[in-house]
Structures are given as structure tokens and as C-alpha cells.
Amino acid sequence: xxxxxxxxxxxxxxxxxxxxxxxxxxxxxxxxxxxxxxxxxxxxxxxxxxxxxxxxxxxxxxxxxxxxxxxxxxxxxxxxxxxxxxxxxxxxxxxxxxxxxxxxxxxxxxxxxxxxxxxxxxxxxxxxxxxxxxxxxxxxxxxxxxxxxxxxxxxxxxxxxxxxxxxxxxxxxxxxx
Amino acid sequence: xxxxxxxxxxxxxxxxxxxxxxxxxxxxxxxxxxxxxxxxxxxxxxxxxxxxxxxxxxxxxxxxxxxxxxxxxxxxxxxxxxxxxxxxxxxxxxxxxxxxxxxxxxxxxxxxxxxxxxxxxxxxxxxxxxxxxxxxxxxxxxxxxxxxxxxxxxxxxxxxxxxxxxxxxxxxxxxxxxxxxxxxxxxxxxxxxxxxxxxxxxxxxxxxxxxxxxxxxxxxxxxxxxxxxxxxxxxxxxxxxxxxxxxxxxxxxxxxxxxxxxxxxxxxxxxxxxxxxxxxxxxxxxxxxxxxxxxxxxxxxxxxxxxxxxxxxxxxxxxxxxxxxxxxxxxxxxxxxxxxxxxxxxxxxxxxxxxxxxxxxxxxxxx
Numbered sequence: 387x388x389x390x391x392x393x394x395x396x397x398x399x400x401x402x403x404x405x406x407x408x409x410x411x412x413x414x415x416x417x418x419x420x421x422x423x424x425x426x427x428x429x430x431x432x433x434x435x436x437x438x439x440x441x442x443x444x445x446x447x448x449x450x451x452x453x454x455x456x457x458x459x460x461x462x463x464x465x466x467x468x469x470x471x472x473x474x475x476x477x478x479x480x481x482x483x484x485x486x487x488x489x490x491x492x493x494x495x496x497x498x499x500x501x502x503x504x505x506x507x508x509x510x511x512x513x514x515x516x517x518x519x520x521x522x523x524x525x526x527x528x529x530x531x532x533x534x535x536x537x538x539x540x541x542x543x544x545x546x547x548x549x550x551x552x553x554x555x556x557x558x559x560x561x562x563x
Numbered sequence: 564x565x566x567x568x569x570x571x572x573x574x575x576x577x578x579x580x581x582x583x584x585x586x587x588x589x590x591x592x593x594x595x596x597x598x599x600x601x602x603x604x605x606x607x608x609x610x611x612x613x614x615x616x617x618x619x620x621x622x623x624x625x626x627x628x629x630x631x632x633x634x635x636x637x638x639x640x641x642x643x644x645x646x647x648x649x650x651x652x653x654x655x656x657x658x659x660x661x662x663x664x665x666x667x668x669x670x671x672x673x674x675x676x677x678x679x680x681x682x683x684x685x686x687x688x689x690x691x692x693x694x695x696x697x698x699x700x701x702x703x704x705x706x707x708x709x710x711x712x713x714x715x716x717x718x719x720x721x722x723x724x725x726x727x728x729x730x731x732x733x734x735x736x737x738x739x740x741x742x743x744x745x746x747x748x749x750x751x752x753x754x755x756x757x758x759x760x761x762x763x764x765x766x767x768x769x770x771x772x773x774x775x776x777x778x779x780x781x782x783x784x785x786x787x788x789x790x791x792x793x794x795x796x797x798x799x800x801x802x803x804x805x806x807x808x809x810x811x812x813x814x815x816x817x818x819x820x821x822x823x824x825x826x827x828x829x830x831x832x833x834x835x836x837x838x839x840x841x842x843x844x845x846x847x848x849x850x851x852x853x854x855x856x857x858x859x860x861x862x863x864x865x866x867x868x869x870x871x872x873x874x875x876x877x878x879x880x881x882x883x884x885x886x887x888x889x890x891x892x893x894x895x896x897x898x899x900x901x902x903x904x905x906x907x908x909x910x911x912x913x914x915x916x917x918x919x920x921x922x923x924x925x926x927x928x929x930x
Binding site for chain 1: 617620621622623624625627688692695698702705706707708709713715723724727747750751752754755756757759
């Protein structure tokens, strides 16, 4: 009979009409992201030995790093990812032998200005040689010493990008006015 | 005799029903199509050329970007080709994980094709209904691989990660629910009289022409040609599963659409069996492969059944760590080749119905 299929379709639609909602109101509520989600990168600076395996593993040459020789060890001074070219394939994370670089669940990497897009994970000065050498070359005890050192610049670094962003936003606001 | 003048109509490149950026230059006589000239290449990224400057492992993320709706199947075809070239034996558990994630990818692709086809012929509810299940499957893929669409899950010699705890149970639960959802699609879309009127006996393909044009996938099987690589040349461990190859009879738009719906049921069957069997298989998920892959000199061609048809990878190796040449037989591109003759003689309103029934992905057409 013609129209039978239409009626059945309407029944299904009517049933769905009363079904519970599956969507959430996004900015206020969020679905939890799974553990393996390929989101924003973080670098565990203490674990990184600046070997450059991740740089070579990347198919798109997203990662660039700079290092300086301090005493006997390589000291990572710059670690930058041109995140706009990143494929989020995870080959860099896989290549890291020390487990220094990994993904987070943070997917929001929006920026208002192009210059803020590159993800600067490390930017710091290499310490003066005499200070570093006894710390790294010594016994086990002084080992925790270098830890606070990278952390301190890290905090600075975190605080650093905020003011320019605020400035630029303010500037943009002015322009808008 | 009095005739109306023929005129040219540009369908696309910015048209939502072309599923991307794709242009068809239609020559029309009134509302009848006299000639159709497909123009592709708007999404060309040169993936084959890019592969020549990447190591063998680094090519994997690029294969995702071809058919991004069933990315795992693209990965799988590529890694199989390299494994064949190097003679790598894949561990059994990795084969099962590839089957599960690959069939899940095929399901997401077919669910999307079903929903979008409903949208193409004017049914918006069917589209949203299909997206609901697709979202659930993509959540599962995300939990397994970390990405929703561009999975990059296969590795040369195995897969990237093992399943997380409880993942298989979640998948099993969804696969139990899936036949009910497919029933809903049938009730809402397939059984709809308006939908049938728009698609039945439109864009007919005979078995001979589909073989001559080397079409593959659901487009070929809708014409009644029983050729599915999973059955014809079982690769991986497909010979261990019990499933059927759904066939059409008329080779029209409706058959092509319905073939996909029936294939979804078969994919669910395969996944259910794979979940049962993988529980008894333990072991490594990746074979022992050297860190720097240098396949021996030579060339290889390996093809697998993707969601759109047969995807084949032809790789030439010169003994270095980068492929000398890679060529991909993309099913969407080859299935599109018959579009001109398929459209001739039909009305302008049927263009979207016929184009949608081939189920093309422009990322794969343009590569």
C-alpha cells in the first residue's frame, strides 16, 4: 500500500522525538576526552635529553629544537612545534625513548593571532657552565638540584605569553573601537 | 523540428551535494542531461609525491588523508603493501585488531554514506539519525587510536596500541544494538516511498559495463557481480570469519544504497566474531621490525577491500629508507570515471541522486 513506508518513518521520528537528548551544550558542558586523545602536547623537560628523535620522526617537520652543550650533557634551550602543520599522528610521541613528550586531553588550541600559534614548549637560557657541572657531575644527592632550575624558567615561560596576548587583545580592542 | 537550445550548467565546485570540492559541467537540453564533464583536482595535495620524501613509517599519516571517512582501511592497505615487500609476518593479535578497527571504520563510512544519501535526496532526519551512531563508533575509535577520523593506527608489522581495558565490551554492546539501528534506517529511509521513487531505476549500471570500467566496491556489487576481495582473495585473516557478500539485482541507485545497508549488517557480524576470537589470542601487537626500514629493491602491489571499493598500493623501492615511487589505486576516482555515461539521459534532479549513490570522497578522488 502506498504510504505505508511513510507512516512507519513518521513513527520512528515520533519515537526519537521523545528520546533523551544525546548532545550537550558545549562551552558549558563537555564530554570527557579519552586517555589516548591526540590533543595539545606537553614536554617533560626533566626527562628530555635533546636527542632529536622526535624531530626526525615527524613527517611534516613540525618540531624544531635547539640545544647547547653544558659540561658533558646536552641542554635543551628551545623546543618549538609549528602546530599549524601538525598532523597529530603521534609518531613523535612513539619515537621518544624517554617518554618526555606526550599528548594531553586539551583540544582547544585556538589563537587570535597567527604569531601565537606555534607551540613553544621550552624557551630558556643555558645555565653558566660552572654552576651546572658540579650539580650534574656529583653523586646522587645533588641530582634533585637541577630539577627546580628548569621548573623556574618554565613558570616564567608560562607567565610570559600571557601578557603579550593580553596586550594584543587590548590592542585589537582598541583597533575595534 | 523545433528544439530548445542546449546550455551549460556548472554543478559545483562549491555545491554541498558534491561532498567536497568537485565540479560537473553539465550540458543540458531542457532538463535532460546531454553530457556531463567531471572536473576533479580541487583537493589535490600530491600525496603520492609527498610520499617520496618521507620514510616508510612517515607515509602512514598521509594515507589517512585520502579516504578520511575510513582511514583505518587506507592505513591497512599501505602497511600490507610494505609488509609484503619486506616479508614481515604480522602477529595474530595485531591481525585481529586490524580487522576490528578496519570493520569499524567501514561501518562509520557506510553509516555516513547512508545518512548523507538520505540528505542528498532531501531527508534530513535520516541524516541526523545516522550521525548519532557514527558518533558512538567514532568515540570508540577515538578511545582506541586517539583520533576520531585520521586514525594512523596501523604500523608496519602490526598496530600502534593494544585495546584499552573494557573497550571490547563497549564495542560488543554497540554491535548488539547495531541491528536495531539498521532497522531504524530501513524504516525511515529505505522503506520511504518518496525515497524509492527518487532512486529506483535511476542511474542503471549493467554488470558488463561495471566490469569494463573496473568499478569496485558496493557500486560493482549492486549490479550483481559477486566480487569482494575479502572473499575472492582473503587477505589478513578474513578466511576465519563467516559472512556473506550482499548483492544487488538492478544496479540502480537504490541497489547501491541498499548494498551498503546490507554490508553494515555483515560488518557487524565480522566484528562480533572477531571480539569472540580475540579474547583467546594473546601476544605481541607488533612484529619485530628494525627502526630504520629499508625494504629490498623491487616493487609490490597490494590491494584490499576498502569501504568504497578496491584500494591498491603500488610501491617501488630502490633500497633506501624512502619509497622511490608510490601509486594508489583509489576506488572513488575510478568509480567516478563512469559518471558521464551514468548521467546521460536523466533529469537534472537525478544528478545529486546518482552522484551520491557512488559514495565518493574527494580526498581520495584527488589524492
